[in-house]
Amino acid sequence: MTTVNDTLKSALDIDGAIAAALVDYETGMSLGSVGGGTLDLDVAAAGNTDVVRAELKTLQRLGLDDTPEDVLITLGTQLHLLRLLQSQNGQGLFLYLVLDRSRANLAMARRQLTVLERNVEI
Template identity: 60%
Template sequence: MANTETALKDAMNSIDGTLGVALVDYGSGMALGTLGGSSSLDLNVAAAGNTDVVRAKLRAMEMLNLQDSIEDILITLGTQYHLIRLLTGRGGSGLFLYLVLDGKRANLAMARHQLRRIEAELEV
């Protein structure tokens, strides 16, 4: 089982094109851990902003009476992919992994596969 630091390092090293990764509590909007980022990519600000995305989607699902769960939320920008993966196991309720990828170097299918693996190994 991996802790937060190990999981974030794994994401940075095993997913091609990763620019930054965070583990986020969508109840508070706070990042519990971050790795990567840059002066133009503040992962703490992104964590708070993407908390609103997750909450909005959960509200929409509730209003539509959808009896399902969110696996991933993908946001595509001109040069980047932002991938949000809600955690489901081992105390991960209320948390998501947030991954920022370089759109030219990343393979979305492989990124989703690796993020699913990292989630399965993460123990919070």
């Protein structure tokens, strides 16, 4: 098991990674973040919390007994990947990864986030 900070630092090793954060989608607060440059991760975390909540509410309204693994937001130059933590301790949390679209491999990034999710100790 790895700490939140170690997990976030490892997320930055993913090809094309610009920033990473662990976010509580109940409160919209970031529990830790790395990278970002000019991207305000606190604002991004709070805004993407609304995205996660909307997705969960939509699934509930549809009567689907399922939970999303991740949510992808594609921009012209970036990919924003929101990976909902599925572990018992990760309830209400998501890993937020920002990727440079020109340098990232989305399939590999999703796979690597899954591995990080399994090993993070909260």
